Amino acid sequence: MSSYLITGASKGIGFEFVRQLATDTTNTVLAVVRNPDSLNISKFASSHPNVHLIKGDVMDPKSLLEAASAAAAITGGKLDVLIHNSNAVDMATMPYTPSQFPFDVQATRDMFEPSLNTAIYGGLWTTNAFLPLIEKGVQKKIVHISSGMADLDLIKKSGLSYAVAYSVSKAGMNVQVAKYATELAPKNIKVLALSPGWVDTWEGEMPSEVAQANQFMLEQFRAEDPSLQGQIRPEESVRKSLEVIEGLDSEKSGSFMSHNGNRVDWF
Numbered sequence: 001m002s003s004y005l006i007t008g009a010s011k012g013i014g015f016e017f018v019r020q021l022a023t024d025t026t027n028t029v030l031a032v033v034r035n036p037d038s039l040n041i042s043k044f045a046s047s048h049p050n051v052h053l054i055k056g057d058v059m060d061p062k063s064l065l066e067a068a069s070a071a072a073a074i075t076g077g078k079l080d081v082l083i084h085n086s087n088a089v090d091m092a093t094m095p096y097t098p099s100q101f102p103f104d105v106q107a108t109r110d111m112f113e114p115s116l117n118t119a120i121y122g123g124l125w126t127t128n129a130f131l132p133l134i135e136k137g138v139q140k141k142i143v144h145i146s147s148g149m150a151d152l153d154l155i156k157k158s159g160l161s162y163a164v165a166y167s168v169s170k171a172g173m174n175v176q177v178a179k180y181a182t183e184l185a186p187k188n189i190k191v192l193a194l195s196p197g198w199v200d201t202w203e204g205e206m207p208s209e210v211a212q213a214n215q216f217m218l219e220q221f222r223a224e225d226p227s228l229q230g231q232i233r234p235e236e237s238v239r240k241s242l243e244v245i246e247g248l249d250s251e252k253s254g255s256f257m258s259h260n261g262n263r264v265d266w267f
């Protein structure tokens with residue numbers, strides 16, 4: 001009988017966390033979304049009494065404080081596990097390598113902004129908004145969804161010179177997680193940066209340029225894992241991630257690991 005709160009629950013991995021956690025009807029699952037009318041999640045919540053939709057935008061601190069009040073009203077002021085999953089990127093400049101960034105202050109900020117806003121500032125505001133509930137929870141776990149793209153060995157081995165703002169932001173997230181873990185250890189609160197693997201969360205038909213980019217990445221990732229076949233499904237990613245979260249203890253707190261529970265198998 002545990003309570004979970006997931007940000008960015010409208011689709012992809014966030015939605016899958018909600019779906020799998022809701023199958024245990026003793027769980028209370030709080031799905032934080034920017035738009036509670038989003039079709040999939042609102043339909044799902046309406047047929048699962050243990051799922052509660054809460055409006056919240058991780059880029060907006062006020063909305064997170066309101067979301068925390070709404071969550072407290074549902075759970076009686078406590079929360080066992082917080083999963084900060086929301087993410088945004090500037091897709092147009094994802095292919096840029098560092099030397100391609102322009103000598104233009106505003107343009108450069110614009111390229112970093114969505115990633116920094118969700119991973120770093122959003123990570124702080126989300127964690128701080130729900131911390132009073134986590135302190136009263138039983139499990140006392142906070143998970144930030146990171147990415148293997150922030151692993152230095154994987155970057156070097158696979159030649160991942162692009163996705164600069166995304167990877168830098170997730171690397172910053174990993175450091176922020178270690179800072180939280182250090183601060184919150186005396187309260188027995190465990191904090192983890194967790195990469196969910198390489199996951200197919202594309203909705204609808206995949207445009208050919210996205211399929212081509214995926215094929216390119218697959219070939220790069222094979223430098224790390226020659227047996228890699230492609231992306232995994234959200235079902236597998238979340239099932240394994242939940243096992244890692246289940247095993248999160250004070251010894252592992254502050255670390256960065258994959259859905260496979262280590263810092264080697266990123267796929």
Ligand SMILES: NC(=O)c1ccc[n+]([C@@H]2O[C@H](COP(=O)([O-])OP(=O)(O)OC[C@H]3O[C@@H](n4cnc5c(N)ncnc54)[C@H](OP(=O)(O)O)[C@@H]3O)[C@@H](O)[C@H]2O)c1
Pocket residue numbers: 007008009010011012013014033034035038056057058059085086087088118145146147148195196197198199200201
């Ligand atoms: N898919 C992968 O291969 C992969 C690999 C490594 C790491 N990850 C990480 O796993 C997480 C989930 O990935 P995904 O592929 O499921 O992503 P996704 O399909 O793009 O979904 C992102 C989610 O974040 C939400 N979001 C965006 N901006 C938000 C904001 N300001 N406030 C609240 N929610 C916001 C989106 O909600 P809206 O519907 O409101 O836009 C959406 O629910 C991300 O942190 C991502 O970096 C994914």
